[in-house]
Amino acid sequence: MTGTDRASRPGGRTARVRADVLAAVEAELAEHGYDGLTIDAVAARSGVHRTTVYRRWKTVAGLLVDLLQAGADDAWEPADTGSLEGDLIAVNREVHAALTARPSVTQAVIAASFRTPEAAEALTQFWVDRYERTAVVVRRAVERGEIPAGTDAHQLLLTATGPLYHQLVLLRRPMSRSIADQHARVAAKSLCGA
Template sequence: MTDGVRASRPGGRTARVRADVLAAVEAELAEHGYDGLTIDAVAARSGVHRTTLYRRWKDVSGLLVDLLAAGADDAWEPADTGSLETDLMAVNREVHAALTARPSITQAVIAASFRTAEAAEALTRFWADRYERTALVVRRAVDRGEVAADVDAHRLLLTATAPLYHQLVLLRQPMTRDEADQHARIAAASVR
């Protein structure tokens, strides 16, 4: 044990239980939102006994926090298409797909993160991780000589992706994939 946290093996039963529970949390959240997310529903969907859920995650907020933390456990990185513009288009296409999926787990998680301080902090950590990983598109563009080394990757990524979140999540208005591509083109042109 370190700092009161039990070390767990990366595989085996513990990993399977976590994966099953988080898949159930994701499905319940997408179908019913945070208000409909319950320990009993997650237990029923995952096949994991509710006492295990209470022991490990304590409450619904703990489930949501772990779902967000699991995003840092994956090996995702942005596609390497050969140019900044098309790399940003690939990123925007992933964001667009996530935000227009029905039901959209991305939108459900964003909405749920406003319900507890712990979930809000977990979502902030998740986004920080994703922006840090996505900055690779700018580093590759610098290495290819497409853009100057002093390009602010975070600002560029916000320029490319923010219109998607604004229109699809905040305004709840449709956006085509072509429009998402156009925002990527505008962002890329802004730093050339």
């Protein structure tokens, strides 16, 4: 026996179908937004049959989850600017760019996460991973002596990014990049009273 997984065939056609479908998802997303994202429309545009899409991705949210994972940058890491404030500003600018892009895949995935638990779980895992990686900016700040050793990295990052997500995603109001920077500065100085 070979010992490999017998029940999979990720070869040529399967990969091509996946690429076509995900491309169609992105295109439909750009044209009609998340609301107009239908399995039928994706199937029609990609040239793949409805049934195939249903079988492999199950739901609209599943399509977006796959798109999210396909586009996940495994090599991502936060910028190192030399100061906590600079690092947090860089992080906030990335978040700001992702949320104000048109169309925003991030916004679409967030919307999907409110429909099916699978999408919610995938998005949560994505963010857990991202916030864990970003925690290094706090550790570097501790090593530089900018902030005390016991600082809660997640809470600090939440202070920086939370206002952006709330304003741009939930309140659905605009936010300038400079205001986003200011929230990063507030977070960086949030320990001055401690």
